[in-house]
Amino acid sequence: MRISFGYVAMSVVLKDCSPSRTITLQNLSKIASEKDRFARLTSIARENLDNTQRLFFHNRANDIKIFRITSKLIPLATHPVTENWDWFAEVKDKLKSLGDYARENDFRISAHPDHFTLLNSPREEVTEASVRDLEYHLRILDGMRLDSSAKLVIHVGGGYKNKEASLARFIQNYKLLSRDIKQRIVLENDDKIYTARDVLELCQELKIPMVLDIHHHWCNNYNDDISDYLADIFSTWDGETRPPKIHISSPKDEKHFRSHADNVESSFLLDFMAKAKQLNRDFDVMIEAKNKDQALFNLMTELRQIPYIRFIDGGCIEVW
């Protein structure tokens, strides 16, 4: 059983390397001409892509193949004020070279549209904005020429006081999405509304791979034991070219149980590994922690003390 590790969007080790620089509407509006406004936006976007390339070098140097790119690569990309800005033309060269590098190094790239991307909202304008946001993410991944194994991780959405109706609305709206978007979407259980069991059933019905978030499962679970669902959750990835993925994080504290702690406690991962072991199936683990890549490195250091773990390289272990 091989487990590969990755982290989310930014490094706390590399200096001045944010891939998420942006500009506020107020400051953008201070620039008089549209040409100059677009030039400013382009400059920020290209800087974000350069920093993403630095992150890729860093990941390569540390054997990290699992990585989530930020959703904020292109400032204000889906805001109406940039409607006439052809951002894709301005950055496609950099997207292509990022994608080339990702493929050369066998990176597994994903993105996670933000929490206001909701396919099941009863408000039509919210759903429409969400589709536009998914299209934006699609253009990024397509621009990198990554195949459909590069996923868009989203949640089911809100409960709207009626989960059944809201699930039905998700199904209805999901089916209206383009094939290119559907191929990339994977669904994750959340910490408040849709449990792992809920999401598994939905994923099975729509044939969507499911990302299990262990921390969310602790928060929201119908008292289910995840062991009972693990084989089925992993099976939702059977048609895919890449292994199943899980998210792991530690609660910040008792009072802020749903928030992410600085690091991930290795015991949580070891517990999960024990449950997954009988499935004897490779999987990828996304570390979600305030300390980002440093949390991953810290976890690896702890895992080196475990006798039944063999390190393949700095970002991948084998368990027996």
Add this chain to the structure above:
DNA sequence: ACCTGTCAAGTCTGG
């Protein structure tokens, strides 16, 4: 160089 209130976007809860 550092600090703090604010920022495009949604939903839910509590008053």
Add this chain to the structure above:
DNA sequence: CCAGACTTGACAGGT
């Protein structure tokens, strides 16, 4: 019905 919580990195204005 509305204000505040949630969550979070970065901006931007001020010291």
